[in-house]
Amino acid sequence: MAFTVDENGNISLIQGDSATLVIDGIDTDKNYTVYFGIKDKNREPIGSELFVNSNNLSCVAFELTADFTNLLTVGKNENAAIYYYGIKVCDPETQKEDTLIISGDIGTLNTITVYPKKVEGI
Secondary structure, eight states, X not given: OOEEEOTTSOEXXXXXXXXXXXXXXXXXXXXXXXXXXXXXXXXXXOSOOEEEEOTTOSEEEEEEOXXXXXXXXXXXXXXXXXXXXXEEEEETTTTEEEEOOOSSSTTOOEEEEEEOOSOOOO
């Protein structure tokens, strides 16, 4: 599968491929709601944010479907396109929300490098 996450949390994938993104290190004291969102270079959201409940576990998995990653387009004259993502952990009881710092400092943007489709598939 052509889906990788480097040591800094930056993702590379092929448009239209499916993947599972695992996020670990979540506190296990509550059933948190964890959100995953993608934005383009103009900070416009791509698709709807995905969310899962932690169920008091230290990790969650986001299933990135082919339909979802197909929203990450690559221009005809481009070798790749860059998008940005964020992950937020929310406590539904207290309404407290925390954006996770994946790597670097608070100002570091986590990227998704998307390569064009090689075949259409199903």
